[in-house]
Amino acid sequence: MxxxxxxxxxxxxxxxxxxxxxNLLRFDLTEAQLWFLGQRWSLGIDAFRAGEITANQAALQIILRAFLPAIVIIGVFLGVAWRYGRLYxxxxxxxxxxxxxxxxxxxxxxxxxxxxxxxxxxxxxxxxxxxxxxxxxxxxxxxxxxxxxxxxxxxxxxxxxxxxxxxxxxxxxxxxxxxxxxxxxxxxxxxxxxxxxxxxxAVGLFQSLVWMANPKGMVVAFRREQARDCRTCSTAAHPQGSACDNGCPMRLHPRNIKRMMFSCVQCGQCLDACEETQTAQGREPLLEWRIGADAVRETLRQRKAEQAAQAGQKASS
Structure with missing residues (x-):
């Protein structure tokens, strides 16, 4: 991967x-001209000033060549973030x-x-x-x-x-x-x-906000019932243990609940580290991606585990 x-x-x-x-994408300030895929991307304003098109035709071109593409691009981008997080x-x-x-x-x-x-x-x-x-x-x-x-x-x-x-x-x-x-x-x-x-x-922030709002968005699931296997978690690259934590380039803790993974970039390095160390010991990986209903169940399960841990801390204190 x-x-x-x-x-x-x-x-x-x-x-x-x-x-x-x-000229695949750039805006030339000297000409006030947008270039897209090697072509001049005109909104029809110059043609309207020259009297070549009517005001209604100019307005239609602005809608079709400016607002509509922007809405589609933003919608697709945020749609991917809604489901997969900061995949970009x-x-x-x-x-x-x-x-x-x-x-x-x-x-x-x-x-x-x-x-x-x-x-x-x-x-x-x-x-x-x-x-x-x-x-x-x-x-x-x-x-x-x-x-x-x-x-x-x-x-x-x-x-x-x-x-x-x-x-x-x-x-x-x-x-x-x-x-x-x-x-x-x-x-x-x-x-x-x-x-x-x-x-x-801002690009990453908006992706994270959209992803956090979707309970079915892709998350890293952790098999807490096998948490004791993490004691021997190490790889050739990370011999000191906690391979998934040390493998994360954002220095997050992948076994945390979703709200603690706000800036996760879905690079999958924690999953690879977990798979490497657990497979070497003849066990199934403890981390995996979950999406949809499985993601909702994982979030609820993590929340219950966190609440139980907090209740235990209060009782001991």
Whole structure:
């Protein structure tokens, strides 16, 4: 599953970078013109001003070529989130692809997935070494610049931006945007990439809100009746135990109830870690995806277990 997910991520990442140059999707501020799939996407306003179409025809074109496509795209996107959660984040999002890349490099530098982590996340075959620090900060700088110039090409002709960069003929405003954007994105990748994904990304936030509102949305189910098997849970990558917790790139605890998994990106790494360790011991995985009525039953069961645990704590105190 992780190989398939990586192919999806790399493919969408390449599409994100190449879309402006191929006129697949960009808005040209110099012409006030939207490009979509290599064609000019006109709303008919210029034709109306030139007297080529009537006001009713212009209004119809605005509805059919602006409002209707936007409603369909948003509806499909939120429909997927309603059923599967932040699937876009875990399987397509270019930013999250870089987050996971930088996680791996930072782990080689200091053994952590974030500079703010209190404890190291040990992995077999990876011995933290200071020589990886220049690589980490170098990649943050390169990715920050790449993000800034790519976003600029979504607003201005890519040929003029890249040509101006190569020949040193960028306008002052273009240069200021690249410098400021590169600095902001570099700092974000280095210090706040996980915080941005969890709390700062509107796309991820709306996916999570829609998913949380659907009791039948896909969740990670945990077989609590076999919880004792977690005592020996370890993999080659995570020999210290708690393989599912340490395998989560968002540093969530997959055995928690749904409301504690608000920022889950449905990457499936916790399921893979659980399957690896339990299969090696001749047992069935304790984690699995559930959807529909099974998801509702899992949520109710987890809620009852949480209430029972809280009641036990109160009784003991």
């Amino acid at each position: 992780q190989r398939r997910r990586l192919l999806f991520q790399l493919g969408f990442f390449a599409l994100f970078l190449l879309a402006p140059a191929l 984040c875990g399987w397509l999002c270019p930013h999250f692809t870089l987050v996971e890349t930088l996680n791996g490099v930072l782990q080689r530098a200091c053994g952590k997935l974030s500079l703010w982590d209190r404890h190291r996340t040990r992995r077999t075959g990876i011995q933290p070494s200071a020589r990886w620090w220049p690589v980490f900060f170098g990649l943050c700088t390169v990715f920050g610049f790449l993000w800034a110039i790519t976003l600029l090409t979504y607003l201005l002709p890519p040929a003029s931006i890249w040509g101006g960069l190569i020949h040193g003929t960028l306008t002052p405003n273009q240069a200021r945007f690249l410098i400021a954007g590169s600095l902001i994105f570099t700092l974000e990748f280095a210090f706040a990439r996980h915080l941005f994904c969890r709390f700062g990304c």
